Amino acid sequence: KAGVTQTPRYLIKTRGQQVTLSCSPISGHRSVSWYQQTPGQGLQFLFEYFSETQRNKGNFPGRFSGRQFSNSRSEMNVSTLELGDSALYLCASSLALASTDTQYFGPGTRLTVL
Amino acid sequence: AQKITQTQPGMFVQEKEAVTLDCTYDTSDPSYGLFWYKQPSSGEMIFLIYQGSYDQQNATEGRYSLNFQKARKSANLVISASQLGDSAMYFCAMGDIARLTFGGGTRLMVKP
Numbered sequence: 147k148a149g150v151t152q153t154p155r156y157l158i159k160t161r162g163q164q165v166t167l168s169c170s171p172i173s174g175h176r177s178v179s180w181y182q183q184t185p186g187q188g189l190q191f192l193f194e195y196f197s198e199t200q201r202n203k204g205n206f207p208g209r210f211s212g213r214q215f216s217n218s219r220s221e222m223n224v225s226t227l228e229l230g231d232s233a234l235y236l237c238a239s240s241l242a243l244a245s246t247d248t249q250y251f252g253p254g255t256r257l258t259v260l
Numbered sequence: 261a262q263k264i265t266q267t268q269p270g271m272f273v274q275e276k277e278a279v280t281l282d283c284t285y286d287t288s289d290p291s292y293g294l295f296w297y298k299q300p301s302s303g304e305m306i307f308l309i310y311q312g313s314y315d316q317q318n319a320t321e322g323r324y325s326l327n328f329q330k331a332r333k334s335a336n337l338v339i340s341a342s343q344l345g346d347s348a349m350y351f352c353a354m355g356d357i358a359r360l361t362f363g364g365g366t367r368l369m370v371k372p
Binding site: 177188194202243244247249251252 | 304355362365
């Protein structure tokens with residue numbers, strides 16, 4: 147079974163721009179979660195989509211948004227980029243039917259904002 | 261709210277020795293899952309092992325085992341026979357449905 151894929155792997159943007167990141171889950175997984183990882187804040191949950199609906203959202207500003215398509219692929223968008231948005235963005239897929247379901251992560255997208 | 265604490269920012273271990281990485285948690289949920297992930301310098305989070313709150317036995321997965329002490333709210337990861345490739349960040353996490361809460365991580369360095 148193919149794992150979780152994320153594109154692109156690396157991005158360099160300037161302040162004020164917007165960016166879109168993509169995540170394709172493991173086949174059969176309908177849930178995609180997104181996380182931001184920074185040296186200062188660690189790993190933080192952004193949001194989760196299940197069957198095209200956002201089920202859960204972390205404590206991030208509205209500049210961070212996402213969506214999920216009917217094939218379970220998900221995109222995350224960050225508008226009006228700030229220097230502090232520089233981070234590793236990880237997505238994870240799971241069955242997400244119970245709190246005990248394992249999340250499997252993709253390789254991440256490393257975003258640098260200049 | 262769920263909380264995960266990893267008190268060891270960094271650790272050294274000699275190759276072929278065993279090492280224990282500490283993790284304590286706090287939750288009011290009666291049913292929960294505890295997970296350990298490894299993150300090499302490449303950045304990918306690799307799932308290692310899982311323990312359910314109602315599991316009677318400690319989880320094991322190859323060289324990884326989980327020392328689960330529910331009354332003490334601890335879920336320590338034990339790596340036996342350390343290898344150089346085990347050098348990485350290790351994260352303990354607690355799961356709500358599709359939402360993980362992570363600890364701050366422990367950087368493990370394996371010495372040859």
